[in-house]
Amino acid sequence: MRALGHSGIHVTPVAMGCWPIAGMTSIDVNDADSLRTLQAALDAGVNFFDTAFGYGVDGESERLIAQAFQGKREQVVLATKCGMHWDANRQRVVDGSPQRIRQQVDESLRRLATDRVELLYLHMPDPQVPVEESAAALGEILQAGKARAIGVSNFSIAQLEAFHRVCPIAACQPHYNMLQREIEADIIPWCQQQQVAVVSYWPLMKGLLAGKLPRDHVFDPQDGRKKYPMFQGAEWEKNQDFVDALRSIATEADKTVAQVVVNWTCHRPGITSVLCGAKRAYQIEETAASMGWQLSDDQLARIEQAMKERGTPVTRSAV
Numbered sequence: 001m002r003a004l005g006h007s008g009i010h011v012t013p014v015a016m017g018c019w020p021i022a023g024m025t026s027i028d029v030n031d032a033d034s035l036r037t038l039q040a041a042l043d044a045g046v047n048f049f050d051t052a053f054g055y056g057v058d059g060e061s062e063r064l065i066a067q068a069f070q071g072k073r074e075q076v077v078l079a080t081k082c083g084m085h086w087d088a089n090r091q092r093v094v095d096g097s098p099q100r101i102r103q104q105v106d107e108s109l110r111r112l113a114t115d116r117v118e119l120l121y122l123h124m125p126d127p128q129v130p131v132e133e134s135a136a137a138l139g140e141i142l143q144a145g146k147a148r149a150i151g152v153s154n155f156s157i158a159q160l161e162a163f164h165r166v167c168p169i170a171a172c173q174p175h176y177n178m179l180q181r182e183i184e185a186d187i188i189p190w191c192q193q194q195q196v197a198v199v200s201y202w203p204l205m206k207g208l209l210a211g212k213l214p215r216d217h218v219f220d221p222q223d224g225r226k227k228y229p230m231f232q233g234a235e236w237e238k239n240q241d242f243v244d245a246l247r248s249i250a251t252e253a254d255k256t257v258a259q260v261v262v263n264w265t266c267h268r269p270g271i272t273s274v275l276c277g278a279k280r281a282y283q284i285e286e287t288a289a290s291m292g293w294q295l296s297d298d299q300l301a302r303i304e305q306a307m308k309e310r311g312t313p314v315t316r317s318a319v
């Protein structure tokens with residue numbers, strides 16, 4: 001277990017990311033498998049679950065979590081987010097206004113069938129609303145006891161500082177994986193200095209780094225991944241070469257590629273917990289087994305070399 005900043009909350013280094021079970025960009029999602037996946041995460045020792053008001057057009061992810069953990073609320077650390085939802089045309093709306101934040105938090109608590117969450121994030125900064133205003137609204141929610149701790153996601157250093165001055169941040173949620181390491185330069189040092197937890201997303205780069213998508217994989221038109229440069233053309237080929245390099249290390253370590261990747265990620269300096277998305281029980285069972293062991297110095301050096309050879313990928317941020 002690792003401390004979530006100053007909050008007094010302790011979480012497992014592997015958390016379950018509950019975006020895939022919303023079924024918006026993942027294909028072949030159904031409630032029965034999603035409920036099994038949530039239970040499998042708990043059974044595999046994961047205590048930390050990450051969702052959001054906007055994970056689903058109508059709260060699908062939050063409702064499934066409530067259903068899966070009925071009677072087990074004390075066993076789980078729930079994190080949700082506010083400040084982003086979908087309109088009637090399934091277009092994303094970013095709204096960090098105090099009024100919208102208050103309304104979404106109350107709705108999330110109802111969907112989650114709880115009177116408070118352990119962690120409440122602002123999903124992303126709203127360019128139309130000063131960060132301080134959103135921070136003040138979240139500070140009031142903290143005071144009201146509807147959340148035990150406050151976090152932010154997709155923030156720059158300047159935004160982190162402005163928010164933190166108004167409302168103390170317990171956790172920061174940026175994207176981070178072997179191919180996207182920008183936060184090592186600024187966000188991670190800032191969080192370490194302020195003792196803010198870093199809960200990172202996209203450890204598997206949406207499945208690419210799980211090592212199971214073959215080179216000739218044809219993406220379903222409903223699969224949201226194809227739009228990312230990482231999954232296209234020359235970038236895709238280079239990423240597949242990189243996964244091949246990881247595969248030889250994984251074979252030697254008697255682990256899977258996904259386990260090597262998640263283990264590497266959760267042992268990086270400053271990383272508190274790693275959000276592993278899953279829609280099937282076997283997926284979270286595999287990634288949860290990345291906890292409790294460490295890669296050798298030689299394996300870590302070979303991973304570093306493989307990343308150097310891969311070079312900087314063309315990426316697109318989540319926001």
Ligand SMILES: NC(=O)c1ccc[n+]([C@@H]2O[C@H](COP(=O)([O-])OP(=O)(O)OC[C@H]3O[C@@H](n4cnc5c(N)ncnc54)[C@H](OP(=O)(O)O)[C@@H]3O)[C@@H](O)[C@H]2O)c1
Pocket residue numbers: 016017018019020026027050051123153154173200201202203204205206207208210212258275276277278279282283284286287318
């Ligand atoms: N704050 C933000 O703005 C933000 C943005 C993005 C994500 N997040 C959070 O971070 C979490 C992680 O991101 P993510 O779910 O998009 O990506 P991810 O964890 O990098 O990848 C998840 C995907 O990888 C595949 N996968 C997972 N385990 C696997 C296994 N053992 N074997 C083979 N494939 C496996 C599955 O895809 P398939 O089964 O479909 O192939 C799964 O949907 C989210 O669920 C969410 O909680 C936050």
